Amino acid sequence: MVLLLAVTCGVAVGNVYFPQAVSPLVADGLHVSADAAALVVTATQFGYAGGIFLLVPLGDRVPYRTLIVTLLSLSGLGLLGAAAAPGISPLIVASVLVGVTTVVAQVIAPTAAGLVPEERRGAVAGTLLSGSIGGMLLSRVFGGTVGEWLGWRAPYLMTSLVALLIACVLARALPWSTAPTRQRYPALLAASLRLLRTEPDLRRSGFYQAMIFGGFSALWTGVALLLTGPEYGLGASAVGVLALVNAATMLCTPVAGRQVDRRGSDAVNLVCMVAVLVAAAVLFAGGLGGAVGLAALAVGSLLLDVAMQSGTVANQVRIFALSDEARARLNTAYMTCAYLGGSVGSWLSVHAYGAFGWPGVCGLVAVLTTPALLRHVAHMRGAGSLTRP
Known part of the structure; x- marks a missing residue:
């Protein structure tokens, strides 16, 4: 069951990330600027943040089989609408719909946490995250390659069919369950905000992920502009190939989960x-171009990917320990912070690249990370974590 859920996470998460690889193709196909096409990526991520806030709390109210199948079906229809979009404005609207409804991975994560003992939550979270990472990486390869071959609409059409197929499989494979609460929907939304206000560990975990994921999104939005620009002159498929290098992250997150179980989230x-x-x-050297630049992009993006995803495991283990009955609402607050940060990071990346080129994107990653690091060091000193043997 964990394997099936991990595959589902990959299918759902991929819908958020493949637009990063096809953004240059959208610009050419719809005859708009690169900045306008990049809004498709930003719209998807903003929609994802909205879907996390509006829909993930239903994981504590609606049986998870019903919720997961419904969301996958709606995201499939949204992708179909994106494939048929006649212009950039309808595509942006469809992208928001896709983002809102493709939040299945965030429903699965708290559900799985309640199915295993506390001492195994890190390992299970790492396994599910490996599935999400696989979808994230393969979707970029798929989007860039298929988009160059068949046009930018083809990836949207194919992912629509995959989402609808997975929905049919899960409708038969997932067992029936009962929801842990009968609270009304407005109360569920209010609970997420209340938890963010009353739980310090939730607030700092959300802040950490917003900053780090903002840097991660800035990298992948900027690298598409770099690789397809004059420095390298490569096609959109190059973005997918670079992402595929980061497949090693899938092996690292289960290890990170075990380290969280052993050493704690803060460490x-x-x-x-x-x-x-x-x-x-390391990524700064990517602006040099040539073999040296490509090597720097590969090593730097892999290191950033491993660090961001491992930090996600640590943060989720920390917040899921706060309450057994409100994990979906805790995850709602946390992931809303994360994807708002990611959306802002993507938006800032386009402007940083336009103003300062690739060094501006690398500087943005560092600028976003530094406040999180300073906040965490202050917390660990206050808790005595840096002075204990």
């Missing part, structure tokens, strides 16, 4: 934040 978060700053320095 893993500290290592991850330092690693992001190192990654930003």
Whole structure:
């Protein structure tokens, strides 16, 4: 069941990320600027943040089989609408719909946490995240390659069919369940905000992920502009190939989960934040072009990916321990913070690249990470974590 849920996470998460690889193709196909086409990526991520806030709390109210199948079906229809969009404005609207409804992975994560003992939650979270990472990476390869071959509409059409097929499979495979609460929908939404206000560990976890994921989104929005620009002159499929290099992250997140189970979330978060700053320095050399630049992009993006995803495992283990009955609402608050940060990171990346080129994108990654690191060090000093043997 964990494997099936991990595959589902990958299918759903991929719908958020493949537009990053096809953004240059959208610009050419719809005869709009690169900045306008990049709004498709931003719209999808803003929609995803909205879907997390509006729909993920229903995981505590609606049986998860019903909720997961419904969301996958709606995202499939949204992708179909995007494939048929006649212009950039309808595509942006359809992208928002896709983002809102493709939040299945965020429903699955708290559900799975309640199915295993507390001492195994890190390992299970790492396994599910590996599925999400696989979808994230393969979707970029798929989007860029298929988009160059058949046009930018083809990836949207194919992912629509995959989402609808998976929905049919899960409608038969997932067992029936009962919801842990009977609260009304407005109360569920209010609970997410209340938890964010009353739980300090939730607030700082959400802040960490908003900053780090903002840097991650800035990288992948900017790298598409870099690789398809004059420095490299490559096609959209190059973005997917670069993402595929990061497949090693799928092997690292289960290891990170076990380290969280053994050493605690704070220790893993500290290592991850330092690693992001190192990654930003390595990525700076990507602007050199040629083989050296490509090697720097591969190594730097892999390090950033491993650090961001491992930090996600640490943060989710921390917040899921806060309440057994409100995990979906806790995850709602946390992931809303994360994807708002990611959306802002994507938007800032386009402007940083336009104003300062690739060094501006690398600097943005570092600037976004530094406040999270300073906040975490202050917390660990206050808790005595940095002075204990």
